[in-house]
Amino acid sequence: MIRTENITKTFGDNDVLKGISTEFYAGKPNLIIGSSGAGKTVLLKLLIGLFKPTSGKVYYDDVDLFSVDDDALREVRMKLGMLFQGNALFDSMTVGENIRFPMDMFTNRTLGEKEKRVDECLEMVNMEGINDRFPSEVSGGMQKRVGIARAMVLEPKYLFCDEPNSGLDPKTAILIDELICDLTNRNNITTVINTHDMNSVMGIGDNIVLLKDGHLVWQGDKSQVLESEEAVLQDFIFASPFLRRLREDALKQRHAHD
Numbered sequence: 001m002i003r004t005e006n007i008t009k010t011f012g013d014n015d016v017l018k019g020i021s022t023e024f025y026a027g028k029p030n031l032i033i034g035s036s037g038a039g040k041t042v043l044l045k046l047l048i049g050l051f052k053p054t055s056g057k058v059y060y061d062d063v064d065l066f067s068v069d070d071d072a073l074r075e076v077r078m079k080l081g082m083l084f085q086g087n088a089l090f091d092s093m094t095v096g097e098n099i100r101f102p103m104d105m106f107t108n109r110t111l112g113e114k115e116k117r118v119d120e121c122l123e124m125v126n127m128e129g130i131n132d133r134f135p136s137e138v139s140g141g142m143q144k145r146v147g148i149a150r151a152m153v154l155e156p157k158y159l160f161c162d163e164p165n166s167g168l169d170p171k172t173a174i175l176i177d178e179l180i181c182d183l184t185n186r187n188n189i190t191t192v193i194n195t196h197d198m199n200s201v202m203g204i205g206d207n208i209v210l211l212k213d214g215h216l217v218w219q220g221d222k223s224q225v226l227e228s229e230e231a232v233l234q235d236f237i238f239a240s241p242f243l244r245r246l247r248e249d250a251l252k253q254r255h256a257h258d
């Protein structure tokens with residue numbers, strides 16, 4: 001579990017986060033949503049310790065991320081997995097070398113042990129046998145899976161995904177969501193996903209945190225989205241006239257059955 005306590009972040013005279021107190025739970029995908037400039041990326045960077053808050057606290061279970069000594073911080077960092085926007089795979093390395101990279105950096109495992117773990121991770125994302133291909137030789141959806149395999153290689157307790165669906169067609173995007181969700185449930189990981197994708201919100205939104213102008217304006221799960229009266233949420237999720245009509249129809253049907 002990750003908990004934030006009244007987090008603020010100011011750059012110069014720009015108050016980007018204005019007191020965020022929330023929890024991200026283990027074993028479920030936690031989504032941060034909100035329109036452009038709301039502060040999602042800044043919050044994600046704070047959670048992983050890339051930015052320090054101007055004030056407030058971030059707790060990983062009982063560990064206060066910004067008050068612990070370097071050894072304890074390193075211990076927390078070893079438990080973080082990160083799926084970067086656009087995958088951030090190294091083009092000059094094979095798929096296998098990309099997945100092995102965190103083990104080369106942070107462990108003393110033998111080459112045999114590392115190769116065995118690479119195979120396990122490729123199997124985990126249903127991509128067995130593509131070790132020797134280069135990222136440019138596989139599709140965008142496959143690259144995403146490789147990115148997930150790399151994020152999982154050190155068996156993270158916390159997984160961060162920055163817009164995991166960007167650049168994917170809707171069907172592939174849903175498969176990637178399901179894969180992240182499945183790995184999260186099976187391994188009891190606290191997964192935090194920064195997303196704009198409405199399908200993700202309605203498909204895997206077990207805990208949704210909505211930001212607007214640096215404020216947390218709504219928190220709930222996908223089953224509460226349809227009925228919520230929160231205008232910012234409705235504007236964000238049902239952004240087009242077509243989607244607003246769909247929501248009205250769905251609400252009518254639901255109330256007709258009540």
Ligand SMILES: Nc1ncnc2c1ncn2[C@@H]1O[C@H](COP(=O)(O)OP(=O)(O)OP(=O)(O)O)[C@@H](O)[C@H]1O
Pocket residue numbers: 011014016034035036037038039040041042043
């Ligand atoms: N390193 C930085 N220095 C100064 N200002 C920053 C920095 N990073 C982000 N900001 C500012 O913080 C605000 C929120 O940016 P952020 O990237 O978190 O938005 P976002 O919700 O992730 O938007 P998007 O969905 O477009 O990625 C913006 O006004 C941005 O200019």
